[in-house]
Amino acid sequence: MKFSVSEENYIKNIFHLQQQSELVNTNSLANELQTKPASVTDMLKKLQIKNLLEYEKYKGFRLSTKGNKVAINIVRRHRLWEYFLVAKLGFEWDKVHAIAEELEHVSNQELIQKLDSFLNYPQTDPHGDPIPDGDGKIPVIRQLCIADVIEKKKVIVSSVANQSPAMLELLNHYHINIGTELKINQRFSFDESIEIKVGKYAVCVISNPVAKNIFVYHE
Amino acid sequence: MKFSVSEENYIKNIFHLQQQSELVNTNSLANELQTKPASVTDMLKKLQIKNLLEYEKYKGFRLSTKGNKVAINIVRRHRLWEYFLVAKLGFEWDKVHAIAEELEHVSNQELIQKLDSFLNYPQTDPHGDPIPDGDGKIPVIRQLCIADVIEKKKVIVSSVANQSPAMLELLNHYHINIGTELKINQRFSFDESIEIKVGKYAVCVISNPVAKNIFVYHE
DNA sequence: TTTGTTTTTTAGATTTGACTAAAATTTAAT
DNA sequence: ATTAAATTTTAGTCAAATCTAAAAAACAAA
Numbered sequence: 001m002k003f004s005v006s007e008e009n010y011i012k013n014i015f016h017l018q019q020q021s022e023l024v025n026t027n028s029l030a031n032e033l034q035t036k037p038a039s040v041t042d043m044l045k046k047l048q049i050k051n052l053l054e055y056e057k058y059k060g061f062r063l064s065t066k067g068n069k070v071a072i073n074i075v076r077r078h079r080l081w082e083y084f085l086v087a088k089l090g091f092e093w094d095k096v097h098a099i100a101e102e103l104e105h106v107s108n109q110e111l112i113q114k115l116d117s118f119l120n121y122p123q124t125d126p127h128g129d130p131i132p133d134g135d136g137k138i139p140v141i142r143q144l145c146i147a148d149v150i151e152k153k154k155v156i157v158s159s160v161a162n163q164s165p166a167m168l169e170l171l172n173h174y175h176i177n178i179g180t181e182l183k184i185n186q187r188f189s190f191d192e193s194i195e196i197k198v199g200k201y202a203v204c205v206i207s208n209p210v211a212k213n214i215f216v217y218h219e
Numbered sequence: 220m221k222f223s224v225s226e227e228n229y230i231k232n233i234f235h236l237q238q239q240s241e242l243v244n245t246n247s248l249a250n251e252l253q254t255k256p257a258s259v260t261d262m263l264k265k266l267q268i269k270n271l272l273e274y275e276k277y278k279g280f281r282l283s284t285k286g287n288k289v290a291i292n293i294v295r296r297h298r299l300w301e302y303f304l305v306a307k308l309g310f311e312w313d314k315v316h317a318i319a320e321e322l323e324h325v326s327n328q329e330l331i332q333k334l335d336s337f338l339n340y341p342q343t344d345p346h347g348d349p350i351p352d353g354d355g356k357i358p359v360i361r362q363l364c365i366a367d368v369i370e371k372k373k374v375i376v377s378s379v380a381n382q383s384p385a386m387l388e389l390l391n392h393y394h395i396n397i398g399t400e401l402k403i404n405q406r407f408s409f410d411e412s413i414e415i416k417v418g419k420y421a422v423c424v425i426s427n428p429v430a431k432n433i434f435v436y437h438e
Numbered sequence: 439t440t441t442g443t444t445t446t447t448t449a450g451a452t453t454t455g456a457c458t459a460a461a462a463t464t465t466a467a468t
Numbered sequence: 469a470t471t472a473a474a475t476t477t478t479a480g481t482c483a484a485a486t487c488t489a490a491a492a493a494a495c496a497a498a
């Protein structure tokens with residue numbers, strides 16, 4: 001079944017909001033989509049009629065099983081294109097989101113399957129987020145927040161939760177990237193800031209709000 | 220400047236029709252776009268207002284200089300994606316048109332420039348059609364119609380004008396592809412059919428309507 | 439050149455997705 | 469438990485792109 005670009009954007013954003021809380025509400029979705037609550041209500045009705053959404057007036061809503069499948073497929077396409085843009089075309093990882101946002105709506109099954117194969121079935125996108133496979137299975141990336149890592153352990157950056165330009169500016173400044181090796185040197189209890197070793201030589205201190213957004217895995 | 224998918228499709232199809240005759244008329248464009256003449260007239264007015272079109276009521280129309288630039292850019296994107304789909308993702312050359320039709324509307328300059336570089340600045344798409352460069356220059360592919368080739372000369376297939384499924388079915392049957400080496404064995408004046416050697420061993424006879432659509436270059 | 443045919447345009451309706459303003463419902467607060 | 473505030477929905481518009489049916493213009497033919 002084919003959906004409009006607009007429908008797909010609603011589905012995708014409902015999916016993302018559901019990662020944080022089971023039920024989604026009109027205002028937060030309107031905010032996410034940069035649109036007005038009234039427009040959201042309009043679309044909710046359409047999505048409900050198409051069986052993509054469980055929705056009760058004034059009560060909030062969630063994706064149906066069918067809606068979830070569609071959403072995962074969109075996420076799959078988005079993340080595969082992001083991977084392509086960075087790995088093959090040489091884009092910086094913080095520049096690819098907007099372009100992938102357009103490419104993700106080109107929905108030809110064979111295209112995505114062949115792209116996946118061409119890229120060698122990557123598990124995560126350039127931000128470290130998992131790429132669902134052709135059956136909708138999302139690989140579990142064993143990762144933990146750097147704020148919770150024990151001292152002196154070497155870890156590898158696997159993803160960054162907040163991908164705002166402000167955050168990416170900061171990460172670039174400290175030369176922290178997906179795949180970068182870090183080691184916790186010391187914790188400062190006063191403000192919960194953390195001194196870390198970045199790569200082989202550099203050392204820096206990151207604040208707690210930053211640390212909360214950096215995820216890593218061992219080894 | 221950004222244009223809607225619909226606007227881009229009109230511009231692109233006007234461009235293609237202009238290759239055959241300087242002035243384009245409403246009916247043929249409607250036919251090309253699988254839409255109604257009335258819809259075409261509506262859009263023509265919009266394109267004229269945006270200075271993409273020279274248009275006089277009832278007199279026909281042609282792209283303006285600005286419209287031509289936009290058109291060439293769309294064609295460039297379309298053909299680069301076609302090349303990508305065949306050369307990198309392994310699609311058959313007769314399966315890529317519809318997908319490229321969608322991808323061509325993702326209009327990020329940097330994306331196309333990087334894609335071009337990734338593909339190593341190809342000169343022609345998988346059908347043998349020339350790919351305009353970043354400045355809008357269209358490489359001249361020195362080619363001639365196989366119907367006009369002298370006998371016993373070896374030539375290489377460079378492009379096929381008619382890309383309908385029916386034509387492609389026939390070409391596949393005879394194992395004729397872009398890059399295939401051909402040699403004219405004999406001409407039959409009665410129906411202007413031509414016997415050709417395909418590759419090293421196979422020999423076949425193609426009718427004049429088919430020959431008219433096959434273009435080749437020497438050596 | 440008058441008439442008939444084809445082509446093109448206008449006029450008015452429809453669909454999709456969005457908007458504003460106002461009404462309905464829920465939640466929070468006294 | 470009322471009232472106030474916030475959230476959500478309805479009602480009515482609007483713009484883009486399409487359509488049908490009818491009018492206008494161009495063309496072709498006797």
